[in-house]
Amino acid sequence: MEANILSMENITKVYPNGFVANKNVNFSIHEGEIHALVGENGAGKSTLMKMLFGSEKPDEGRILLHGKEVQIDNPTVAIGYGIGMVHQHFMLVPSLSVADNLVIGMEPKKGGLYDVERAEEIAREASEKYNLKVDPKARVVDLSVGLKQKVEILKALVRGAKILILDEPTAVLTPQETKELFIELKHLKTQGYTVVFISHKLHEVKELCDRVTVLRAGRTIGVESVENVSEQDISRMMVGRDVRLDIDKEKAQAKDTVLRVSHINKVNALGKQVLKDVSFQIPRGVILGIAGVEGNGQSEISEIISGMDRSFEGEVEVNGKNAREMTVRQLRENGVSHISEDRMTYGIVGDGSIAENMISDRYYKKEFQKGLLLDEKKIAGLADDLIEKFNVKCDGKDQPIRMLSGGNMQKVVAAREFTSGADLIIANQPTRGIDIGASMFLRNKLVELRDGGAAVLLISADLSEVMEVSDRLIVMSNGRISAYFEDASEVTEEDMGLYMLGLKQMEPEEIRRASC
Amino acid sequence: MDKIFAAIFTPEFLFSVIRVSTPLILGSMAALICNRGGMLHIAFEGIMLSAAFFGMLTSAVTQSVLLGILGAVAGGLLISLLLGYFNLVLNSDRTLTGIALNTFASAGTVFALYLLVQDKGTSSSLPSLVVPNIDIPLLKDIPVLGTILSGHNALTYAAFLIVFLTYLIIFRTPLGLRIRTVGENPNAAASVGINVLKIRFITLAISAVVASLAGAYMSMGYLSWFSRDMMAGRGFMSIAAQNLGAALPLPSLLASLAFGAVTALANVLQTLNMPSEIIQAMPYVATLIGLGFFGYGAQKSSQKRSKAVLEKARAAEEKA
Numbered sequence: 147m148e149a150n151i152l153s154m155e156n157i158t159k160v161y162p163n164g165f166v167a168n169k170n171v172n173f174s175i176h177e178g179e180i181h182a183l184v185g186e187n188g189a190g191k192s193t194l195m196k197m198l199f200g201s202e203k204p205d206e207g208r209i210l211l212h213g214k215e216v217q218i219d220n221p222t223v224a225i226g227y228g229i230g231m232v233h234q235h236f237m238l239v240p241s242l243s244v245a246d247n248l249v250i251g252m253e254p255k256k257g258g259l260y261d262v263e264r265a266e267e268i269a270r271e272a273s274e275k276y277n278l279k280v281d282p283k284a285r286v287v288d289l290s291v292g293l294k295q296k297v298e299i300l301k302a303l304v305r306g307a308k309i310l311i312l313d314e315p316t317a318v319l320t321p322q323e324t325k326e327l328f329i330e331l332k333h334l335k336t337q338g339y340t341v342v343f344i345s346h347k348l349h350e351v352k353e354l355c356d357r358v359t360v361l362r363a364g365r366t367i368g369v370e371s372v373e374n375v376s377e378q379d380i381s382r383m384m385v386g387r388d389v390r391l392d393i394d395k396e397k398a399q400a401k402d403t404v405l406r407v408s409h410i411n412k413v414n415a416l417g418k419q420v421l422k423d424v425s426f427q428i429p430r431g432v433i434l435g436i437a438g439v440e441g442n443g444q445s446e447i448s449e450i451i452s453g454m455d456r457s458f459e460g461e462v463e464v465n466g467k468n469a470r471e472m473t474v475r476q477l478r479e480n481g482v483s484h485i486s487e488d489r490m491t492y493g494i495v496g497d498g499s500i501a502e503n504m505i506s507d508r509y510y511k512k513e514f515q516k517g518l519l520l521d522e523k524k525i526a527g528l529a530d531d532l533i534e535k536f537n538v539k540c541d542g543k544d545q546p547i548r549m550l551s552g553g554n555m556q557k558v559v560a561a562r563e564f565t566s567g568a569d570l571i572i573a574n575q576p577t578r579g580i581d582i583g584a585s586m587f588l589r590n591k592l593v594e595l596r597d598g599g600a601a602v603l604l605i606s607a608d609l610s611e612v613m614e615v616s617d618r619l620i621v622m623s624n625g626r627i628s629a630y631f632e633d634a635s636e637v638t639e640e641d642m643g644l645y646m647l648g649l650k651q652m653e654p655e656e657i658r659r660a661s662c
Numbered sequence: 663m664d665k666i667f668a669a670i671f672t673p674e675f676l677f678s679v680i681r682v683s684t685p686l687i688l689g690s691m692a693a694l695i696c697n698r699g700g701m702l703h704i705a706f707e708g709i710m711l712s713a714a715f716f717g718m719l720t721s722a723v724t725q726s727v728l729l730g731i732l733g734a735v736a737g738g739l740l741i742s743l744l745l746g747y748f749n750l751v752l753n754s755d756r757t758l759t760g761i762a763l764n765t766f767a768s769a770g771t772v773f774a775l776y777l778l779v780q781d782k783g784t785s786s787s788l789p790s791l792v793v794p795n796i797d798i799p800l801l802k803d804i805p806v807l808g809t810i811l812s813g814h815n816a817l818t819y820a821a822f823l824i825v826f827l828t829y830l831i832i833f834r835t836p837l838g839l840r841i842r843t844v845g846e847n848p849n850a851a852a853s854v855g856i857n858v859l860k861i862r863f864i865t866l867a868i869s870a871v872v873a874s875l876a877g878a879y880m881s882m883g884y885l886s887w888f889s890r891d892m893m894a895g896r897g898f899m900s901i902a903a904q905n906l907g908a909a910l911p912l913p914s915l916l917a918s919l920a921f922g923a924v925t926a927l928a929n930v931l932q933t934l935n936m937p938s939e940i941i942q943a944m945p946y947v948a949t950l951i952g953l954g955f956f957g958y959g960a961q962k963s964s965q966k967r968s969k970a971v972l973e974k975a976r977a978a979e980e981k982a
Binding site (some may be wrong): 197201220221222225231233235236237238239240242246247250251252253257258259301305411412413416417418419422426457459 | 964965
C-alpha cells in the first residue's frame, strides 16, 4: 500500500442558501499517482477542490497532508503546502507577459524595482525543466488556449506545487493538444508529482489515470483502480443508472435554404482579423454544426447572425431577407431564435421570475396584453405549460430564475427559444456546464426541431456533442473554415483535430460546397 | 482679436498654463493609479476639497508648511478610505458613494469653515501658509525659457516628478504589477495568494496622497486661502484627462496640460472684458469636446484599421 500524500476525511459543506454540496466525502490520493475525480456537473467536485485549495472552508471533516491535519484557510496556505490549482477559467492577466504572469505575487526584485529579466529567466528555466514550452516574453492575450494552459501549469509549478489539481483541463483542448497535455502530465508523474485530474470524459480517465474517485450528488460513490473498471462502470457510478448517451435520429431531409452567410470578414477591436471569408448555408431540416477550439471565430459568427454585432463585411440572409438592416426584434420576427453562449448575460434576467424569462421575447405581442397591462393569466398558463414540457425543476413559475441550477436555467432559455416558431435556431454552446441529463434533453430537442422543419446552427466546443448531433459539419480554425463535411457521421475525431488546429486545410472547392 | 493674441504669445501665458495645469496633472495621475487598479471612482473632487481644507487649517494652526501638506494628505485619505470602507467592505455602489462623499466634502468643509471663522465663503481671515515658489538657479536667467519654467510653486515641480514616479510605481515595481493584476483580473490575483482587498486599499491610498497634493496646491499655492467648492470640477476634469491619456502617464500629462491651456486662456480672456459666464464655461466645454473627439476618433480609427487589415490580408492572398 502506497502512502497517502493527502486525504480529505468526512468533508461536509453546506452553502449559505442551504445547498449541500458535499456530504461526508472521503477523498485520498497516493504520492506520485494521477488520480481522477469524476462526477456530473453539480456532483460536488469543484466544491471539494475549492476546499483543498483554500477558496472555501469545510463545515465538517478534516484534511490530512502527509498524515498530519492541516487548516487550509486561503490559497496562500495551500500554495505553501505545495498544492497548486489549474483552474478551468484561466487565472491569467491577458495584457501581461508570460513571465509576469508566472511570478505575480513572488516577484523577483532588483534595487526595489521589479526585475523583468530575472522573471524571464525563471520562466525559461521552468519551461525547460518541465518540458512545457512557452515564450516568456509573449503576451498572454496572444497565446492559444493550449499555451495558456501550459502557463497555468507552470504558474503552479514555479510556486513549488507538488500536488497539481487540474479542473477539466481538456474541456477546451483539441484531441492533439490533449495528447500533448497527457504526455506532459505523465512526464510530471515520473518526476514525482501528484496530479488530481477532474473530468467527465471517461476515455481520458481510462487513458491517463491510475485511480478514480466518483462523486454523485455530493457523496463519494467509490474509489477504484482504473484498470479494474470499464467506462460503462464509471458512468453508471456517476449517474446512478444506465444513461443512453447516443442520439436517435433519422437522416436529414434538406429542404429550402433558411440561412445564407456570404463572404463574412471581421476585424475585432484589437485589430485582429477574426473571420476570414466565411460562407455557408443551412436548409430547413438540417443541423449544421460548427466545431473548433474556442476563440477561432465561432462566437463572432454567432453574434453576427443573431444581430448582436453589425461591424463586419459580407452578407447574412435569413429567409431571403438581408439581416444586417434588421433590428434584433425584426430578426426574431423573421424567424431567428438564439441561445447565447453567455447564458447569464444574454440568456436570462437573473432577478426575473421563470415566467418573465419565458416571455421576454414575446411580451409585447397582442396575445399577452390586456388593455395597457400584461395578461397575467395567459402568461401563467404558458409558463406552467412550458415548465412541464421542458421538465424544469423549480418551485413554480414565480421563482427567481437565478435560484435554479445551470441546467434548469438553460431549460428555461430553451423553452423560450424553442417555442417561438423559429425557422433558424442558433444554439451556441447550449449544453456548456450543465448535467448529462439536461444536455441529452436539449440535444434531442434540437433534433426534434430539425424534424419539425427548422434549420439549426449548433456551435459547440464539445467535440462529441457537435459530431453526434450535427448532420453537416464545419470546422473553424483561425477565423477560417478549414473543413466542411456533408455527412457528419463519416468523420473521425482525429481528423477533426487536425482541421481544428489548422494543420490540415481543405481546398477552396471543397469548402465552397458548404454554401450551395 | 489682436489683444488676445498679444496676451497669449507671451512667456507669461505659458507660465500660467503650467500653473493652472498643476492640479489637473496631479489629479490625472491619481485617477490613473485608481484606473490601473480597477478602482476608478468619482470622489477625487471630494478628496481634493477635503485636502485643500485640512491643508489650510493645519498650516494655520501649526504655522508649518510641511505639516500643512501632511494635514492635506490626511484630509484626502479620510475621504478616500471612507470610500474604500463603504465600497470594498460594505459593498456599496462606488458611484453613489462617490457622489455622497463629494457632497459631504463640499458641505462639510463649508460647515467647518463657518464654525472656525463665521464665514461661509473663504478662510482668508486665518493665518494659513503657502508652499514657497522656487527659482531654479541658472534656468531662471535664460530669457523666455526661464520665465516659463522657473519660479513655480514647489508643488508644481512635485507634480512633474510624480508623473515619473507614477510610471515607476505602476509599471516597474512589484507593487505596480500587483495593482495591475488586481485591476485586470482580481481572481488571478487571489489565486496566487495576493490579498486583493489589501491591494485595492493600497491603490486607493496612494492615489489619494497624489490627489491630496492637488488639493494642497489649491489652498496653499494657487490661492493662499480656502474657499468653498474651490476645486470647481478639477477632480472630474482629471478623470477626463486620464481617460484621454488612455491611463498612460505621459499622454495623461499632455491631456492635463491641454485642459490647463484652455483654463489659462479663459483666465486671460476674462481680463479682456469678454462675457465672463461664457469664458468660465470654457474648460468644461473643452473637456466635453475632448471626450467627444476621443470617442469619435477611436471609433473612426478602429473602422479604418479594420479596413486596412482586411485589405492587407487580401493583398497577401492575391500574391500567394
